[in-house]
Amino acid sequence: MPVERLLPSQEARDLLALTTELARDELAPLAAEYEEAERFPREQFRLLGKSGLLGLPYPERWGGGEVPYEVYLQVLEEIAAAWMSIGVGLSVHTMSCFALVHHGTDEQRDRWLPAMLEGDLLGAYALSEPHAGSDAASLSTRARRDGDQYVVNGTKAWITHGGEADFYTTMVRTSDADVSCLLIDGSTPGLAAGKPERKMGLTGSTTAQLQFTDARVDADRLLGEEGAGLRIALSSLDSGRLGIAACAVGLAQAALDEAVAYAKGRTQFGRPIIEFQGLEFLLADMAAAVDSARATYLDAARRRDSGMSFRRQASVAKLVATDAAMKVTTDAVQVLGGAGYTRDFPVERYMREAKVPQIFEGTNQIQRVVIARTLRDAP
Missing domain, CATH: 2.40.110.10 (Butyryl-CoA Dehydrogenase, subunit A, domain 2)
Structure with missing residues (x-):
């Protein structure tokens, strides 16, 4: 089901609409085939570049979109909901450009950044x-x-x-x-x-x-x-963790949508299974987890956009969102029952894909260390 979003401008709404259309028409139909074949989707990354989506949070001077991180992350969520590998790849590419954007010289940026942001390079x-x-x-x-x-x-x-x-x-x-x-x-x-x-x-x-x-x-x-x-690496990771949080929310949203659609269409004992309280409560908890995780990454992104410290909030978002994705995708398999355990439905793939976000960009145990240290060191 479409996510109703609060966006800061008409330009942002138009960008999300473009992303939703691209994800639905160009990415989602290929995801299962490419994942099963273990095929790297290079042409799809080139498509993102041609569509202006590979450099969204970076300056227009070098070919970026110069959009707020709050908007970029919601674009990322839409893409990950359609195809998690593409969402993670876009997040990694964005993080890979961070050091040049924020720590390179203008001469270095002029030389390399346009091709990195416009889709020629990955x-x-x-x-x-x-x-x-x-x-x-x-x-x-x-x-x-x-x-x-x-x-x-x-x-x-x-x-x-x-x-x-x-x-x-x-x-x-x-x-x-x-x-x-x-x-x-x-x-x-x-x-x-x-x-x-x-x-x-x-x-x-x-x-x-x-x-x-x-x-x-x-x-x-x-x-x-x-x-x-190390300073460059840590600052890159703060922003990169928000990207992974947004991807995890997209994956969880996709699993929730699949579970709701199945529960509406599956009939047992003469009525749709979504009308049984056991399923209602499970789906409600899944929706609450998705909404809560989205709120954590948006809060961190808005702090980043305002120039505030967001390291703790980035770790909170990464921790909460990836744990939520693991729980929601597991529950989606449960909602579908035996069908959810087969490759005829995407939820088994979503469940497998949800595991690694709890590990990369710093394990969730490391996120707890980061959060605890910010509390310890606070004045």
């Missing part, structure tokens, strides 16, 4: 490593300065779009004490992607390791100064 965010996931300060990939280049060696893990991306916003260790950020071209000699991971869900979204072997990266691809990498 990005990935390379922070995690096999032994440094949530503990970002322990990463070991090294970038040694050699004249006007860095020589990069190491392994990155769990990289969304690994092997598919055109550029990687990559956190590397430039000294024993310093972590720095490099914008690395996907075709760099010495950079290779591993075999895609075999995953429970989001099978249309490629996830792979990246191996750097004496990969030479021009020094002008350093974003910010040496040693700023």
Whole structure:
């Protein structure tokens, strides 16, 4: 069922209408086929670029839409409701552009950002490593300065779009004490992607390791100064977590819609099963979880748009929304009963896709750590 949204302008309403039409007509009909075939939807990302949806929260000067984060996240929710892999991919691409937008020089932005925002290029965010996931300060990939280049060696893990991306916003260790950020071209000699991971869900979204072997990266691809990498990574994650929250809400909304439609059409004992109190209450709890999760990401986005601190609210939104998606998709399978356990209906795929948002962009256990520390450190 359509979500009634409070939007700040007619332009925002028009953008949401365009997104809804694109998601319904161009994305949703392909989702099950591509996910089952584990096929990466590169052409669909190009379509988003041509439609102006790959750079929504970034400045118009470089090809972005310059829309409030509150609006961008609702666009993201609509896309994820139609096809979660595309929604997550758009969120990752947006986060991959963050470091250049906020920490690059105008010369760097003029050189690389237009192609990144207008759909010619697809990005990935390379922070995690096999032994440094949530503990970002322990990463070991090294970038040694050699004249006007860095020589990069190491392994990155769990990289969304690994092997598919055109550029990687990559956190590397430039000294024993310093972590720095490099914008690395996907075709760099010495950079290779591993075999895609075999995953429970989001099978249309490629996830792979990246191996750097004496990969030479021009020094002008350093974003910010040496040693700023962890600060850049954490600020990127604050915004990226809101993207994942919005995707999770979209997925939960899709599961709720499917469950309601099935409960209205399924008849037992002479009446639709939605009229039985056991199902009514279950569906009501699902709707309350979706609405509550949406409210958390919108609150955080509005704080971000106002220039307020939103780190705690971003972690709250990511925690609440992804836990809600896991619960709502599981309950949707229950509403459909045996049918929900088959691939004839999408809810079993939604349930599988709901698991990993509780893990990436910082596990939900890490979100609790972030929230607790903001409370501890508050004056």
